[in-house]
Amino acid sequence: MDNQREVREFLTSRRAKITPEQAGLPTGTRRRVPGLRRSEVAALADVSVEYYAKLERGNLAGVSPAVLEAVARALQLDDAERAHLLHLAQAADGSDALSRPRRRIAKPWKAHRSLQWTLDAITAGPAFVRNGRMDLLAVNQLARAFYHDVYADPHNQANLARFNFLDPASRRFYPDWDEAADIAVAILRTEAGRNPHDKDLHDLVGELSTRSDAFRTRWGAHNVRHHGTGTKRYHHHAVGELILAYEGLEMAAEPGLTLTIYAAEPGSPSEEGLRLLASWAVTQEVGSSTQRAPR
Secondary structure (H helix, E strand, O other): HHHHHHHHHHHHHHHHHHHHHHHHHOOOOOOOOOOOHHHHHHHHOOOOOOHHHHHHOOOOOOOHHHHHHHHHHHHHOOOOHHHHHHHHHHHHHHHOOOOOOOOOOOOOOOOOOOOOHHHHHHHOOEEEEEOOOOOEEOOOHHHHHHHHHHHHHHOOOOEHHHHHHHOOOOOHHHOOHHHHHHHHHHHHHHHHOOOOOOOHHHHHHHHHHHHHHHHHHHOOOOOOOOOEEEEEEEEEEOOEEEEEEEEEEEEEOOOEEEEEEEEOOOOOOOHHHHHHHHHHHHHHHHHHHHHHOOO
């Protein structure tokens, strides 16, 4: 991706989100920008207006960590936004070469046996491994049943972002569709900053930008996030509403991949829903085996 453009649009969008009141500055009566002026950010970061203007034009190569931290404080960036700014700066001067995930050219990634055993040992909730592009790479039985709609259409290519924006079934699966869409784009935007040389990610973003106005608008907002823990609401076509907590764990042995596990509150209707989903998954597997059996 064009690093200078990414930097320019990210810093501009963050500056537009901070009001003078939030920054502790006088409001004034004649403001032509929705957020802070460049001069105000420069003053808050204790750099010259000319220097900050250079940064906002996209020139982050060689910028010191102290200046990046000062800009992050001035723009009130959260942890995910700070990390994104750092990744953009590393990409600008080429220092991300050692930290970016190795590109696997020879063959697609496949879960080693022990990882699949680990996933299969988790029987009370969906568990899966995904990459930063939101490809489902390895799943347990309950996750395959949970994401039945994703796997049902081969055009989704087992990709959660493609399902979210291009498959009408996602509107039912995600009752809070706008929130799910915001999260999906923020994950992809974060991955673009962390791994800007990923051609498959470029291709996915290009496809979604071309085919979905909802994606294109969100992509232009430059929002990023760390997606580690929380609660989401789903509607599965076989078992109804599920309210599930999730934990996302970065895999030390596989940089760039995340293991996610969903669980329901003990004694809740959603816990019963997961038990029903497990039973439904077994019937689906038996049905598939019967269809494959020789006659």
